[in-house]
Amino acid sequence: MNTFHNPDRFMSDLRQILSQGRKRVGLLVGAGAPMSLRVNDAGALVSEGGRSLMPGVEALTTQAIETLAGQQKAAAEAIRAELGVSANIESILTRIRLLQQALGPAQVHGLDSEGYKALGAEVCRKIGEVVGAPLPKERNAYTELVSWVSGTLRTHAVEIFTTNYDLLFEEAFERSRASYFDGFTGGHLPFFDPVSVASDDLPPRWSRLWKLHGSLGWALEGDSVVRGRGRETSELVYPDHLKYQLTQKQPYSALFERLRQFLLTPDSILLTSGFSFRDAHICAVLDESLAMNANASVMAFQYLPLASEEAACKLAYERPNLSVYASDGAVIGGVKGAWRPGDPPKNWEDIRATFWGQRRPREQSMFLLGDFALLTRFCALAQATDMSAQATLDAAVAILGGVVPPDAAVAVANAVEAKA
Numbered sequence: 001m002n003t004f005h006n007p008d009r010f011m012s013d014l015r016q017i018l019s020q021g022r023k024r025v026g027l028l029v030g031a032g033a034p035m036s037l038r039v040n041d042a043g044a045l046v047s048e049g050g051r052s053l054m055p056g057v058e059a060l061t062t063q064a065i066e067t068l069a070g071q072q073k074a075a076a077e078a079i080r081a082e083l084g085v086s087a088n089i090e091s092i093l094t095r096i097r098l099l100q101q102a103l104g105p106a107q108v109h110g111l112d113s114e115g116y117k118a119l120g121a122e123v124c125r126k127i128g129e130v131v132g133a134p135l136p137k138e139r140n141a142y143t144e145l146v147s148w149v150s151g152t153l154r155t156h157a158v159e160i161f162t163t164n165y166d167l168l169f170e171e172a173f174e175r176s177r178a179s180y181f182d183g184f185t186g187g188h189l190p191f192f193d194p195v196s197v198a199s200d201d202l203p204p205r206w207s208r209l210w211k212l213h214g215s216l217g218w219a220l221e222g223d224s225v226v227r228g229r230g231r232e233t234s235e236l237v238y239p240d241h242l243k244y245q246l247t248q249k250q251p252y253s254a255l256f257e258r259l260r261q262f263l264l265t266p267d268s269i270l271l272t273s274g275f276s277f278r279d280a281h282i283c284a285v286l287d288e289s290l291a292m293n294a295n296a297s298v299m300a301f302q303y304l305p306l307a308s309e310e311a312a313c314k315l316a317y318e319r320p321n322l323s324v325y326a327s328d329g330a331v332i333g334g335v336k337g338a339w340r341p342g343d344p345p346k347n348w349e350d351i352r353a354t355f356w357g358q359r360r361p362r363e364q365s366m367f368l369l370g371d372f373a374l375l376t377r378f379c380a381l382a383q384a385t386d387m388s389a390q391a392t393l394d395a396a397v398a399i400l401g402g403v404v405p406p407d408a409a410v411a412v413a414n415a416v417e418a419k420a
Contacts, residue, residue, distance in 0.1 A: 003337035005330045007367055008344060010323075011355045011378075014299070017269065018382035021152040024268040026159040027145075028259075028282075031057070032274030032303060033372035034168060037140055045138040053133055054166065061089040064126040072119045075109040089127070096120045128165065132216055135171040141373040142172035144380040149207050150178040157200075159208040161259050161270075163279065165216050169209055180207040183251060184227045192225045194254035198261075210255045212282070225251050256285060263289035263296045272300045273372045277311035290319040298322040303370035305329070306336065327366040339367055354378050 017023050034054035040046050055063060065076045079095045080087045099108055100116035111119060135142055146169075149158045160169060173180045183197045184190035200208070211218075219226055262268055263286065277283055277300070290296060298321065302309045305328040316324045316331040324331040329338040344352055355369050355378055369375045 003335055004340035005332055005337040006342045007325075007330075007339050007356055008342050008348065008352060010325075010330075010332070011352075011369075015351070015378075015382050018148070018379055019152070021154040024156040024262070024265055026161060026262050026268065026270045028270055028272040028275055029160060029162040029164065029169075029372070030273070030275030031164060032276070033141075033162075034164065034166060035274070036371050036373040037136065039133075039136055043134065043136060045136040045140055053136070053168075054131055054164075057088050057090075060127065060130055061087070061092065063130050064089055064123050065092070067126055068119075068122065071110045071115070072122060075111045075115070075119060076123070078109045089123075093120060093123060096123065128216060131164070131166045133166070135168045135175070141376040142168050143175060145376040146172045146176045146178050146207075148376070148379040148382065150176060150205075154204045157202070157204045157206055157208055159210065159258075159262055161210045161212055161255075161262075163213045163275070163282070165211070165214060167216055173207065173209070178207065179205060180209050182209045182211065182227075183255065189221075190227045192227070192251040192254075194250060197251075197254045197258050200258075200261075208258075210258055212252070212255050212259070214252070256281070260285050260289050263298075264293050266293070266295045268293075268296045270296070270298045271375070272298060273370075273375050274303075275300070277309075277315060283311075283315060286322065287315060287319060290321050294321060296321060300324045301369045301375055302326045306331070325367060325369060327368075327370055330367075354381055 018025070031054070035052040035056055037053040038046050038048075038050040039053050040050045052059075061080075065073065065080060068076055076092065076096075079092055083091050083095065096116050096119055099111075100113050100120060103111075103113040103116065105112050107115075162169065170180075170182075181196070181202055183192050183194070185193045185196060196202075197210075215227075217227055259282075263270060275282075286298060290298065298319075300312050300316070300322065302312055302324055304326060306313060306324070306326040309324060309326050312324045313331050313336070316322045317334055317336075320334040323333070329336065331337075339356075341352065341356060355367065355374070357365050357368060359366065359368065359371070369378055
C-alpha cells in the first residue's frame with residue numbers, strides 16, 4: 001500500500017458527529033461484538049484471561065455439535081468431516097436442511113428425513129443456549145454505548161440494527177432505564193407491529209433496536225410473532241441456506257425495509273462493528289441503498305487487518321460512501337491505504353489514545369476501534385473535553401484489555417460515569 005490515510009483526521013470528524021446529536025446515526029452490530037467482552041466462569045467481567053461472552057463461529061460450531069448425543073451427534077460429526085475445512089455451523093445446518101428435504105424414508109448417516117428435521121431443531125436449540133448468556137453486571141461496552149445514546153439531546157433517534165439473537169442490548173437499555181422500541185407493542189403479550197416500524201413516529205429519545213435475524217424470547221403464535229416467552233423460545237433466522245428466503249417474511253421484511261429506509265434518508269451515517277460483510281442479504285441492502293443515496297455513509301470498523309477483510313473491502317471499492325477502518329489500514333473513498341498518524345495538534349495525544357495504540361503490551365500500535373468495546377468507549381467519551389482524566393491509552397485499554405493497574409481503569413470509568 002503506497003497510499004496513506006491519517007486516522008486523526010477521520011476520527012476527529014467522527015468525534016464531532018457523535019458529540020453533537022444532530023446527525024442521523026445508526027449502528028449495525030454483528031456476531032463479533034460480544035466477543036470483545038471477557039468473562040470468568042461466573043459470568044463476571046474480567047480484564048485478563050477468561051473467555052469471550054459469546055463464542056466465535058468456530059467455537060459455536062464445536063459447542064453445538066459436541067453437546068448432541070447418540071445418532072444425532074454421529075450424523076452431525078459425519079457431516080462436519082465431509083465438509084472438511086469449510087465446515088462451520090452455517091454449512092452444517094445447510095447440509096442438514098438439504099438432507100431433510102431430499103431423503104424421505106431413505107437414510108444417510110443413520111437418519112432419515114424426519115431424523116434430520118429433529119437434528120436441525122436440536123442444533124438450533126443448542127445455538128439458543130449458547131447465545132443466551134446474560135449481560136455482565138459490571139459496567140461494560142453495552143452499558144457504555146447506552147450511556148452515549150441516552151446521554152445526548154438528539155434531533156433523531158439512534159437506530160441499532162443487530163444480527164445477534166442475544167438479549168444484551170435489551171438488558172443494557174433496561175438497566176439504564178433508557179427508553180427503546182423494538183417493533184413490538186402491547187403489555188400482556190407484545191406483538192410485532194410492522195406499521196409502527198415503518199412509520200417511525202416515536203420521540204427521538206426512544207432509541208430503536210431492530211433484531212434483523214430474530215431474537216431469543218420471540219415465539220410464533222398463529223400468524224403473529226410475539227415477544228416475552230423467555231430465553232428458551234426463539235423465532236430466529238438461523239444461519240443456513242434458507243436465510244435469504246426467511247428474511248422476505250414478516251417480521252424480517254419490515255426490519256430489513258427499516259434498514260433500507262435508514263440508509264435512504266439524507267445525511268445518515270451507519271457505523272458497523274463485529275459484522276463480517278458475509279451476509280449476502282444484508283450486503284445487498286447496503287449496496288443498493290448506498291448506490292441510490294450518495295449522501296448516506298457507512299463506516300465499517302473491522303478487527304482484522306485489511307488483507308483479512310476482503311468482503312468489506314470489496315463493497316468499499318464499489319461504493320465510495322462505504323469506508324473500511326481495519327487495524328493496519330483503511331479503504332476510504334474507494335482508495336486503499338495504510339494508516340499513518342500525522343503530527344498531532346495541541347492536546348490531541350490523549351484523544352488519539354482512544355483510537356490508536358497497542359492492543360497488548362509489546363505489540364505494534366494500530367487502529368483500535370475494530371474492537372467493539374473500544375468503539376463504544378470512543379462513543380462514550382465523544383463529549384469529553386479533558387481527556388487527561390482517562391490516564392491516556394493505558395487506562396482506556398486496561399478496562400477492556402488489562403494492561404495497567406485497576407486504579408487507572410477506575411479513573412476512566414468514573415470520568416465516563418460523570419459525563420453520562
